[in-house]
Amino acid sequence: MSFYDYFLNYFKNRFSKNQITNENVSGAILAELVIISSTLIAALLLRHISIVLTAVVILILLVLILSNLPISIKFFQEQDDSIEKMTFYAILCLGIIVSLVYWGGL
Amino acid sequence: MILLDTQLLTLFTAGALIVIGIFAAIYIDNIIKKIVGLSFIEEGVNLFIISLGYKSGGVIPILLPGMNIKWFANNSAYPLPQALVLTSIVIGASTLAVMLALSMVLYKKHGSLSASKILNHESDMGDEL
Amino acid sequence: MNISIPLIVIIPLIAALFLNLFAGKNKIIKVLAFIVGLGLPILTLTTSYGLHYFGGHQPLALSNIANLSTYITNSSLYNLHPAITYAYTPIAKVFIFALGIVVFLSIFSYLNSENKASGPFLFMVFMATASVSALLLSDDLFNMYVFFEIAALIQTGIIIASSAKDNYETALKYMILSSIGGPILLLGITILLAICGSVNITDISLAISNLVHTPEASGVVLFAFSLIFFGWLYASGLPPFNVIKSLVYSKAEPYGSSVLQAMSLISLIAFIIAMFRIFGTLDIFKGVMIFISIASMILGVSMAAMQTDFRRMIAYLSVGELGFVGLGFGIGGNFAITAGLFQGLNEMIVTTLLFIGLGTVVYLTNTSDTRKLGGLIGKNTFMAIMILLGGLAMAGVPPFNGFRSKLMIVEAALNTGFPEIAVIIILISIATFFVFVKAFHSIFLKPQPRDLTFIRDSIPKSILFTVLVLLIICLILGLYPELVTNPISQSIGGLL
Amino acid sequence: MYELIILIIIIIVTLLSAILALVRTDLLEVAILSGITGLGIALLFQLLLAPDVALTQAIVGAGIIPVFLALAIKKTTRVDDG
Numbered sequence: 001m002s003f004y005d006y007f008l009n010y011f012k013n014r015f016s017k018n019q020i021t022n023e024n025v026s027g028a029i030l031a032e033l034v035i036i037s038s039t040l041i042a043a044l045l046l047r048h049i050s051i052v053l054t055a056v057v058i059l060i061l062l063v064l065i066l067s068n069l070p071i072s073i074k075f076f077q078e079q080d081d082s083i084e085k086m087t088f089y090a091i092l093c094l095g096i097i098v099s100l101v102y103w104g105g106l
Numbered sequence: 107m108i109l110l111d112t113q114l115l116t117l118f119t120a121g122a123l124i125v126i127g128i129f130a131a132i133y134i135d136n137i138i139k140k141i142v143g144l145s146f147i148e149e150g151v152n153l154f155i156i157s158l159g160y161k162s163g164g165v166i167p168i169l170l171p172g173m174n175i176k177w178f179a180n181n182s183a184y185p186l187p188q189a190l191v192l193t194s195i196v197i198g199a200s201t202l203a204v205m206l207a208l209s210m211v212l213y214k215k216h217g218s219l220s221a222s223k224i225l226n227h228e229s230d231m232g233d234e235l
Numbered sequence: 236m237n238i239s240i241p242l243i244v245i246i247p248l249i250a251a252l253f254l255n256l257f258a259g260k261n262k263i264i265k266v267l268a269f270i271v272g273l274g275l276p277i278l279t280l281t282t283s284y285g286l287h288y289f290g291g292h293q294p295l296a297l298s299n300i301a302n303l304s305t306y307i308t309n310s311s312l313y314n315l316h317p318a319i320t321y322a323y324t325p326i327a328k329v330f331i332f333a334l335g336i337v338v339f340l341s342i343f344s345y346l347n348s349e350n351k352a353s354g355p356f357l358f359m360v361f362m363a364t365a366s367v368s369a370l371l372l373s374d375d376l377f378n379m380y381v382f383f384e385i386a387a388l389i390q391t392g393i394i395i396a397s398s399a400k401d402n403y404e405t406a407l408k409y410m411i412l413s414s415i416g417g418p419i420l421l422l423g424i425t426i427l428l429a430i431c432g433s434v435n436i437t438d439i440s441l442a443i444s445n446l447v448h449t450p451e452a453s454g455v456v457l458f459a460f461s462l463i464f465f466g467w468l469y470a471s472g473l474p475p476f477n478v479i480k481s482l483v484y485s486k487a488e489p490y491g492s493s494v495l496q497a498m499s500l501i502s503l504i505a506f507i508i509a510m511f512r513i514f515g516t517l518d519i520f521k522g523v524m525i526f527i528s529i530a531s532m533i534l535g536v537s538m539a540a541m542q543t544d545f546r547r548m549i550a551y552l553s554v555g556e557l558g559f560v561g562l563g564f565g566i567g568g569n570f571a572i573t574a575g576l577f578q579g580l581n582e583m584i585v586t587t588l589l590f591i592g593l594g595t596v597v598y599l600t601n602t603s604d605t606r607k608l609g610g611l612i613g614k615n616t617f618m619a620i621m622i623l624l625g626g627l628a629m630a631g632v633p634p635f636n637g638f639r640s641k642l643m644i645v646e647a648a649l650n651t652g653f654p655e656i657a658v659i660i661i662l663i664s665i666a667t668f669f670v671f672v673k674a675f676h677s678i679f680l681k682p683q684p685r686d687l688t689f690i691r692d693s694i695p696k697s698i699l700f701t702v703l704v705l706l707i708i709c710l711i712l713g714l715y716p717e718l719v720t721n722p723i724s725q726s727i728g729g730l731l
Numbered sequence: 732m733y734e735l736i737i738l739i740i741i742i743i744v745t746l747l748s749a750i751l752a753l754v755r756t757d758l759l760e761v762a763i764l765s766g767i768t769g770l771g772i773a774l775l776f777q778l779l780l781a782p783d784v785a786l787t788q789a790i791v792g793a794g795i796i797p798v799f800l801a802l803a804i805k806k807t808t809r810v811d812d813g
Contacts, residue, residue: 023605023673024543031537034666038533041662044655045525076541079478079534082226083408087131089475090415094465101461101519102454110735116775119742123768124418126749131415136811137407138758138803142765144414145796146749149772151418151425152788158429160779167780183780187428190377191784194421197384199791201414204391206803208407213807215403225404 010070031072036065116157123150137209137219141202148198152191159184240287240323243278243331244369246271251361258354265346268357272342275364276335284323286374292318311442316435320374324729325722326508326576327371330501333580336708337497337587338364340701344591345490347697348598359392360494367498370505376424377434379505383420383470386498387413393491394483405486412469412479420466426459427513440512447516460514464523467510471503473531473561477538477554484550485603489594492546493587496553500583503557504576507564511572512730524565528558529659536666545593545674546603552629552667553586559644562656566647569731573724574643580719581628581636581712588625588705592618595694596678600687605674610683615694619679621702626675628709630668636712643720738778745771756811758804766797 043061046054068074078085123146130143160183167185169178209219216224250271257263295303295313307313338360345356366382366389373379387409394406428434430452431442446452467473472480480499484492514520535555542548559582563575595618596611597603612619628635631642641664648656712719745768752764769792776785 023677024541027540027542027670027673030666030669031540034537034540034662035533038529038659038662041655041658042529042533045653072537072541075534076538079538081408081478081482083221083411084226086408086412086475086479087415090412090469091128091132093468093475094415094419097461097465098458101464101523102458112735112738112778115738115742116779119745119775122746123749124422126746126753128415130753131411134753136758138800138807139753139761139811140411142752142761142800144411145765146768147418148414149769149792151422153772153775154422155425155428156776156779156781156784158425159781164780166782184432186432186434187425188781188784190428190434191781192787193377193381195784195787195791197381197417199795201384201388201410201417202796203799204388205407205410205414206799208391208395208403208410210803210806211403212407219807219811225408 006069010073028070028072028076031075032070035071035075039065112162113157113160116153116160120150120154120157123147123153126150135220135222137212137221137224138206140221141205141209144205145198145202148194148201152194152198155187155191155194159187237283237285237287237323239278239282240285240321240372241289243275243282243323243372244321244365246278247275247361247365247368251358251365254354254357254361261351264354264357268342268346268361271361272335272339276332276339279328279332279335282323282328284325284328287321287323288316289319289321311438314441315433315438316374319378320435320437321369321372322374323372324726326504326726329580329719329722330371330504331368333583334364334367334497334501337493337583340587340704341490341493341591344695344698344701345488348695353396356393356396356491359389359396360491363389363393363494363498367501367505370502373505374436375434376427376436376439376509379509380417380421380424383466383502384413384417386470386502387417390483390495390498393495394486397486397488397491399486399488402486405482409479409483412476416466416469416476419462420469423459423462423464423466426455426462430455430459436509436512443513444516456514457517457519460510460517460519463506463510463514467503467506468527470499470506471557472499472554473503473527473557474534477531477534477551481538481547481550481554484553484590485544485546489590489597492550492594493590496550496586496590497583500557500560500579503560504579507560508730511564521565521567524561525653525656528561528565529656530558531555531561532558532659532663536663536670539670540666540673543605544603545596545605545608545678546590548605548670548674549586549589549593552670553582553589555663556582556586556629556667559641559660562644562660563647566644566651566653566656568647568651569724569727571644571647571651572727573720574640574647576723576727577716577720578637578640578644581640581709584705584708584712585625585629585637588702588709589622589629591698591705592622592625592702593678595698598694598698599689599691601690605677607684607687608678609681609687610679612679613683614689615699618694618699618702619675621699621706622679623675624706625702625709626671627668628706628713630671631664632668634710634713636709636716639713639716734778738775741771741774741778745775758809758811759801761811762797762800762804765800766793769793769796 039061043057046057065071127143127147127150130140134140134143164181164183167182212224213219218224254264254267294316342360366386369382370379391406391410394402427439431439433439443456447456469476484495487495532555535551539548539551542551559578560575563571628637631637641660645657645660748764748767752761755761770789773785773789773792776788
């Protein structure tokens, strides 16, 4: 079964109650490809810090991506309009920024 | 006892207020209580600013008649943070007023003050696909 | 001492207050708004560069007082800025002029497409102009914070004034996030105040450049940086705030959305320049900028691709495009920063075009769901073609302005040894193109659904004119980018 | 020494009322408790040598904000049913 079929089936199973158009599926596939390719390419930027780190990060990313494959849909559900998710991610981001910048201080 | 210092204690209070406010922003469901919690963040930051200008054993930064200017300059608290906080308090109060007005409108519309009931809308795709 | 610098902020403020005074008098409001909207760009063009010290309180070093004792002239007090300072630089000129154009065209299309001019809406538009102009002009971090909070309140007001579904919910969500982001930004500013004893950016950057390499102070400086950075993320709608920003854009009226996106773009630029001046010497600065910009671009484009509401689509695209500005600063160097800022300017104009242009679809059919639309090219072919060209400008197709600035960023990335960034930029541009063509197809080209009803028959001429003007600006900037890049790079040269 | 004891008492009252304001279910109580927090902060401002700020904070934090909250509660509901 090709990747397209896999994707289409996932999409249909998840949202089978309502109509799906070609546009939605093509948009989701585009999002999938953009996320995977750009993340992997962006990870290459770490080579300016350390090459071993780059290899490790890319391997981890590959495992993460392959283990949650229709990744754009999962992203989409997390990028929700609900206030709980928005505040949660805002505070999480604050925590990450402060701890990375302060304790990982360069 | 170095911990029993006025400035350190108030800095700690400010930090605790900010943490309480952030906690409220995540965990409290009732909108009015959430708004109260958010105003604690604002007040904690104000307290933090004021405590920066504090000088142990100093005087208030108002030059009274008969004071020696040099002595005053060495012993007064730093007045710039105090001037800033005045503005900040007013901004906080107006933000709070707008949020309360919005929550009143939303109560009229939905009949509830629970954030998870009135502020959670699925995105278009999740709704209709 | 240059009195017309504060006038750039004061005139829209006064106009806003007067508009509220004349509430109900339709004709006066329209005339006044038109005059002030036209006057603002002219004022920015005629003002000459310089500094303005409020109350005339300039630093001691400039006052030329004779016989000062050496313990004063040697101390840092001698160069301290005692009052709020406004600096009118070429960057400020370019962006405030562009903001003036955007605001004027938004007001113009608003006044001509609605029968009754709403005083409160115009009040908020002018307050918005004043507050973001002040953000760009101000050389004082606390002053920036105050106008940042005013801008947050104004953005809420513009959403409340719209008639979209669920606008009050969106406004409250935005306010809740703003009361997390605002105090955190203030906390960062305060820590800088505690280190340097001043809130003036020039003073702080002088003090920080000495402090940053001492082990005792560097931790505190980094802490301040992280807090201000978080406030900046909120102000400009980069992740994790991209969802709320795009929601906000899609819930306002088209004229409101165009002003809102201009506001977030200018606050992004004002704060990133301030951060660059203060923390530009930190090693972590470039890395953090590149990381957040790439995250913003990926999330913006991929989420835009999955939307079915075209207003939300444009909103996500415009939030994603903001990443290019950050990339310019992340790559570093005069050329890259100029390219980033130029891209920011282009994005502001193109997004205004798309919001106002696609607003006509909502104006005609009262829906923004791409699945219910179709075949609108028969309604007004000229408009459809202009929107298509605008979308091409956003995706970076020559000869439009987006192509120029994206090419500049790609060049800068290749020259400084970041070929990965160049690849990502091209990928994102292709995806943007795809998203736009998808939206265009489903709105204009697809066969018209049978149940599509029109509430109005034709598009007002004024909106056609507005979109045409914006398209011409895009074309001019694409053909003669030196008009903008020269002043920007001159200003950046002063900062480096 | 007395000053320090007063300071510690004010801090404890402020933080306690801030925490209580978030756990009580009667919203009118929440309004009053947030007013106590505002007043405590105003007293702290006074102890930190900022009398004019303390005055403003006392008016805004202990007067205006609780009144706003009480008005909002009157227009909505008094019980946090969540």
